[in-house]
Amino acid sequence: MIDSHSRSNVALVVGVLAIGLGLIETCSGEALQGYGRTASRRENPKAFWTAVVIHYLCGVAGIGYFLYERLIAN
Numbered sequence: 001m002i003d004s005h006s007r008s009n010v011a012l013v014v015g016v017l018a019i020g021l022g023l024i025e026t027c028s029g030e031a032l033q034g035y036g037r038t039a040s041r042r043e044n045p046k047a048f049w050t051a052v053v054i055h056y057l058c059g060v061a062g063i064g065y066f067l068y069e070r071l072i073a074n
Contacts, residue, residue, distance in 0.1 A: 008069035015062025022055035031055075 025031040029041040031051035039047035 005069070008066045011062040011069075012066035013062075015059045015064075015066065017059075018055050018062060019059030022052050022059060025052050025055065 021032070025048075029048075031039045031041075031048045033039055033047065033051050039051055041048045
């Protein structure tokens with residue numbers, strides 16, 4: 001069985017990776033989308049920023065879950 005500390009550690013790793021991916025996408029101007037597609041900031045800015053915001057929000061949610069489990073739930 002996976003205990004709550006293991007789940008929160010996985011959430012932290014996923015959150016940090018998602019924020020890192022968002023930073024790389026912001027700096028490079030190319031965002032990853034589903035099924036191996038990419039969105040360019042210059043050619044399709046709406047799809048680009050949507051993908052970047054989704055990655056940032058997933059990162060914040062993962063880190064927030066980690067902090068909730070470690071600080072508030074105990």
